[in-house]
Amino acid sequence: MSTSQTPAVVMDNGTGYSKLGFAGNDAPSFVFPTAIATKAAAGGGAAGGRPAVAQKPSFLTGGAGPGGHLSAKRGTEDLDFFIGDEALNAVKGPGYGIDYPIRHGQIENWDHMERFWQSSIFKYLRVEPEDHYFLLTEPPLNPPESRESTAEIMFESFNCAGLYIAVQAVLALAASWTSSKVQDRSLTGTVIDSGDGVTHVIPVAEGYVIGSSIRSIPIAGRDITYFVQSLLRDRGEPDSSLKTAESIKEEFCYVCPDIVKEFSKYDREPDKFQKYVVDQGAGRRATVDVGYERFLAPEIFFNPEIYSSDFLTPLPEVVDGVIQSSPIDVRKGLYKNIVLSGGSTLYKDFGRRLQRDIRHIVDARIRLSEQRAGTNVRSSGLEVSVITHKRQRYGPWFGGSLLGQTPEFRSYCHTKQEYDEVGPSIVRRFALLGGPGGNA
């Protein structure tokens, strides 16, 4: 079948959630947890024992039960699994164990990942992989061996027509092209990727990640939720479950320019305090007051000392440090294009506050060096700009969708024929998608 008009499949498999969809769409078609529930024991899964020997369904053996050496190995046990939300439901019942095949952004259990993809493609996306090109994502500093294993699965198990593996941070940069603030579509910039588990600050120059300068911050969405929860507990609210804390975080939280002023503002304007009604099930309802946590929760990015005792560097300082540790000739571009990505960057005015704080740091440094240099030297200043855009939540996926629909996308992919010719090592290198070479 000709693959000329079929849209490319874009799959962004993250530690927490997988985003699946088709290039050209403005939102992923499916977003569900990267989890798989199998009949095997929980935890190690197939890593521990031999993969469950498949039993033939009784109607195929003629009711005689498994007989013979070979027939014991034929069967359907390997198809008995669930992924995503269905997996979470399945483990509530007996017989299934759950496993998360991706840890810290990297695929740990290939058996489970292969089956996860199998189900994603055939059950959810409903496509014949032979007819479609695939765009997958990988975290920065993904080992090339891991890429090769991915390619082996995609080409040898699924025979997909073509494959491109892109770095999530680069795709997040591409996603920011939808913002009106971005004039030139460059692939240079600093990506702040804050998901549920960890926040990364990743400098990207001309589409290539500067690996040595990446910094991670152990503060992300989950920590904000815990912080909201602890505030609720301290006040003795009627409901302080994690779920309540999470919805309060998502619904009410915003970033304020100055905590002290914000506190006094709350004193003057009592309508800043809000109420959140929790449905506890079985007809019971509880009303939770929502107060200072509205602006205190996201504040832990900027003043980590209010939450954590061992990590004390505010996010703007980390970003500044990352850029300062990058090669000097790209720093200007990195300051000019700071792109947000991930669910924990969605708070109102998050970008504005970040931009202001980074600018303060930069201006202070410029002033200092002006003083040291003497009276006659004046700096022309440095532009700091944080890009906020509508596609932040699924930034990498959206960037993939954007690049995957361009007509030249296919020429950047490695096709099945090329793979058969060269072998898995072919995916160690990809031409830079949307880079200076292309005209995306």
Next chain:
Amino acid sequence: MLLLEYHSLLIHQILTERFNSPTPVTIDQVIPDFDGVIYHISTPDSKTKILISLSIKCYRDLLKYGAQDVLQREYGSFIVDPEPGYDFSLLLDLETLPEDKEQRDDLIRRVSLLKRNAMAAPFERAFDTHYHLSAESSKFTSESAPSSSDTEVMAIHYRDEEAIYIKPSHDRVTVIFSTVFRDETDRVFGKVFLQEFVDARRRAIQNAPQVLYRNDPPLEIRGLPGVNDTGAGDIGYVTFVLFPRHLKPERRDEVISHIQTFRDYFHYHIKAAKAYMHSRMRKRVSDFLKYLNRAKPENVDNVKERKTASGRSFKVQS
């Protein structure tokens, strides 16, 4: 997951969400399905009017075999002029939906079966022809029954290189799939898989349809346009023979849905089998690695530290 679903999960999901949410939003999504089918679900004019368009490769073939009637029967008043670039369009107005929850669910279900219903037309026609012929032939004695070769063979070219052929006759309906494997490994898997199909009937499920697999065109379709025996054996023909017990009116919808998904089912299982093989291979490799590690020589350093009862340590030279 042993069988594939017949409906498009995504359309089902989107419509369920839209029907139950009070605030209409703009939708614009392209949703592919198996066999190069492409849906386009959008809200072109206002947020409450959802347009669902279907593009299917063999629409001309299907029209020839009465797809219009089947679609008219299933969707009736929802049908609108097809969107440019697509073959068939439905328009759902959120404001004039049926009030009843069950009717709504039924509507969602029907819309998400769009591809299935479009493809069902030739099968339905074949089944009808079969009923007609069998009614005719029951008038004759077995010797004078008319030969079954004069019925038309319906060809649906649903993929570039592959097609479904349907031939009704008075005592059966023959469905033939032509399949092409571009990968050597897949061909081997496919053969084993089909062997299992044939065996299943022999061993346990006597009332399953008869399945035949061969590399040259079966007699029924020999000489049709587009069917040529290349002799290279790269095209396989899978024949299903549906007997009257499969064609009972009450089972007919199920049978049609089932047989339509055959190709996707076939390819899905080949891929699942490969995935299973791979997991066994990985397991075997890690076992071998364990043996190798065990075979490493022990620590060759013979100088050991020992302790006396009083706690002082000394070194033993071997």
